[in-house]
Amino acid sequence: MENRSAPLIGACKNYEEDLVLYYYGEIGASEGGAIERHLAQCSPCGKFVADLGHLLPQMAPKPELSQPFWDSYFRETVAKLDAQAERQNWWRRWLAPMNGWLVPAFGTMAVALLALVLVLEKGYLPSFTDTTSANIPAEVLVDSNQLEFFKSLDMLESLSTLEEQDGAKPERKTSREGDSQVA
């Protein structure tokens, strides 16, 4: 082993990826042949593959674990699987004896409850059609009186319009008569 401070000499750029795959044996036979021919004449690429061969097998080594560890691991895993299955099934086992009648019973109960709620709720809701003065707030009553006043004003206006129209009609009639006379 040597601790070098020499600059890194890379492999040929167009070969580098293939050299990694070549190292891992993940390259086809024909490409592998081409790489071997290149390696025979390119020392930086040869150095690159040699570095990989030295470094990569030693990367992040696995712990060497004894058989008792694996036996214990297996037992623990199976126990956890059993506990998980137990948790998943508890509600099924709880409901199992009641399966025959529980669903229709719950269904009937839910429908009855819904009907009860609807009936009660309708009784408490204020009716929109109830317009007796006792139920109408004072501010609204004042407004309604003003509305009546303005309605009567409208009526007066329309009466005067009618009168105007009545007054205007004979004049128009006379003008038409005059026109016909001219014609």
Next chain:
Amino acid sequence: MESAQELGDEALVALCQQGQGQCFEVLVRRYMEKAFHIAYDFTRNKETAKDLSQDAFLRAYANIKRFDGRSSFYTWFYRIVVNLCLDHARRNGRVIWESLDQGTEESGTPRQLVDGQHQPDQEAIAGEANRRAAATLESMPNKQRTAFLLRNQEGLAIADIAKVMKTTEGTVRVYLHRAVAALRQSLVEFV
């Protein structure tokens, strides 16, 4: 159970799906070491690796009925393990690569990236190399690290890694190349 051990993964999964849960124990026995080692590669902690890999078995069993057989069981299962490890890394931030420096309990000897001769200076260099390798792996994007660990540590073929990572083989090749190039770059002075 003796005959179940001779069955292939797909047959065992089919039996599990039919309600024969005890067949899953054969799959546990078959894949526990792989699952543990993948989790260990990601976490570098024995207890965490044990918990994560066991959790992967629990998830696989809970979802066994969803396994549709489009991929092999082990690529489906490895995907669960890897996802759990990545989730764990996201939640817990930095990985403590304690074992790279401390060695393993069982072997009792420190494992080093460079060949130590039990001389103080060489041990120091080896420790530095291990730390740098750890730091480089840790600083890698998750996908690069996953591709590298599954290929370099677990020996999965690129085609299988692509299935585990749900990506193309070409993409895995790129991840692997970048990861290896980064490691070589950071460790070249220790070669």
